[in-house]
Amino acid sequence: MEEINKTNDEIEIDISALMKLLKKNIKMIVICTVLGAVIAFLMTNFFMTKKYASTARIYLVPKVTEQGVVDSTALNSNSKMVNNYMSLMQGETILSKVADELNIENVEEVKNSLSITNVNETEIIDVKATTDDPKKSQAIVSKTVDIFFKEMQEKLDIKNMTISDQPKVNDVPVSPSKKMNTAIGAMAGLLLSCGYVFLQYLFDKRLKNKAEAESFLGVPVLGEIPWFED
Numbered sequence: 001m002e003e004i005n006k007t008n009d010e011i012e013i014d015i016s017a018l019m020k021l022l023k024k025n026i027k028m029i030v031i032c033t034v035l036g037a038v039i040a041f042l043m044t045n046f047f048m049t050k051k052y053a054s055t056a057r058i059y060l061v062p063k064v065t066e067q068g069v070v071d072s073t074a075l076n077s078n079s080k081m082v083n084n085y086m087s088l089m090q091g092e093t094i095l096s097k098v099a100d101e102l103n104i105e106n107v108e109e110v111k112n113s114l115s116i117t118n119v120n121e122t123e124i125i126d127v128k129a130t131t132d133d134p135k136k137s138q139a140i141v142s143k144t145v146d147i148f149f150k151e152m153q154e155k156l157d158i159k160n161m162t163i164s165d166q167p168k169v170n171d172v173p174v175s176p177s178k179k180m181n182t183a184i185g186a187m188a189g190l191l192l193s194c195g196y197v198f199l200q201y202l203f204d205k206r207l208k209n210k211a212e213a214e215s216f217l218g219v220p221v222l223g224e225i226p227w228f229e230d
Contacts, residue, residue, distance in 0.1 A: 040182050
């Protein structure tokens with residue numbers, strides 16, 4: 001039991017000494033935290049490529065009976081066709097035509113910029129393009145939707161689709177996030193400075209108290225000289 005208590009006392013003394021060292025270096029820690037936040041903010045604002053997004057929303061209109069009731073059979077058919085439409089829109093046929101009409105040399109650039117998703121398993125499809133140019137993002141979405149509509153109407157005679165939200169030029173970048181990167185920079189500065197203090201404490205081989213002196217020298221301490229700080 002005595003050995004356990006002794007071990008606990010040593011841990012408390014170590015933690016206490018570490019906390020004192022952190023408190024002693026609090027100015028350096030604060031400066032590093034602020035510096036990390038400032039560097040991250042400047043990097044985000046001036047050196048990272050900004051990305052802009054534009055989105056169009058396609059709605060598969062359900063068939064309505066003469067009595068003004070939605071045809072459940074047609075509604076279920078629309079739900080099943082959503083994934084097919086999404087696959088067709090991302091196919092080589094559609095994307096190559098988009099690239100040709102927008103004078104984009106690489107079809108992969110169009111493909112990588114597009115994100116086509118189903119909204120919560122509804123009959124709504126979101127078509128989103130993200131590039132480093134807001135006008136280019138809008139053009140890719142607009143052209144993709146236009147060509148897709150034309151293909152569906154001419155080849156499959158599908159006319160129950162409509163665009164509920166037109167793509168717009170959005171001048172506000174969607175990434176990188178200034179707030180998130182600044183917070184990450186501040187956290188990095190805080191962790192690095194605290195880590196430096198911890199390593200400084202860990203590799204400090206000086207004898208800090210009577211117990212350490214007795215353990216290191218193997219003889220009892222006969223006297224102590226008090227230290228008074230100014």
